[in-house]
Amino acid sequence: MADPTAPPTPPVPLAALLAREDLGLRQLAGPDARAAGTAVQWVHTSEMADPYPYLLGGELLLTAGVHITDPTGAEGSLDAYVARIVAAG
Numbered sequence: 001m002a003d004p005t006a007p008p009t010p011p012v013p014l015a016a017l018l019a020r021e022d023l024g025l026r027q028l029a030g031p032d033a034r035a036a037g038t039a040v041q042w043v044h045t046s047e048m049a050d051p052y053p054y055l056l057g058g059e060l061l062l063t064a065g066v067h068i069t070d071p072t073g074a075e076g077s078l079d080a081y082v083a084r085i086v087a088a089g
Contacts, residue, residue: 011039011040011041011058012039012040013037013038013039013040014033014038014039014040014060015033015034015037015038017040017060018033018034028078028082029078029079029081029082030079030082030083030085030086031086039058040058040059040060041058041059042058042059042060043059043060043062044059044060044061044062045061045062045063046061046062046063047063047064047066047067048067049067050084051085052084052085052087052088055085055088056088057088059088061085065078067081068081
């Protein structure tokens with residue numbers, strides 16, 4: 001039986017995903033994915049205010065930002081949110 005914790009395919013560079021126009025992805029905050037060499041093993045969506053405890057590392061987290069309630073301070077709170085996600089690995 002296959003190891004359920006091992007991804008079925010090799011990781012994909014985040015920069016490669018961001019470069020694909022057909023996906024319509026854009027990075028709004030966090031370290032520069034193109035310079036960081038970040039690899040993606042899993043893709044998840046979340047609207048949780050703090051999904052950090054549930055992340056194992058190697059995830060691409062997609063969000064619509066529903067949890068961001070202060071539009072005037074959205075950029076600062078978005079950076080803090082992303083910093084916590086990045087800390088998960």
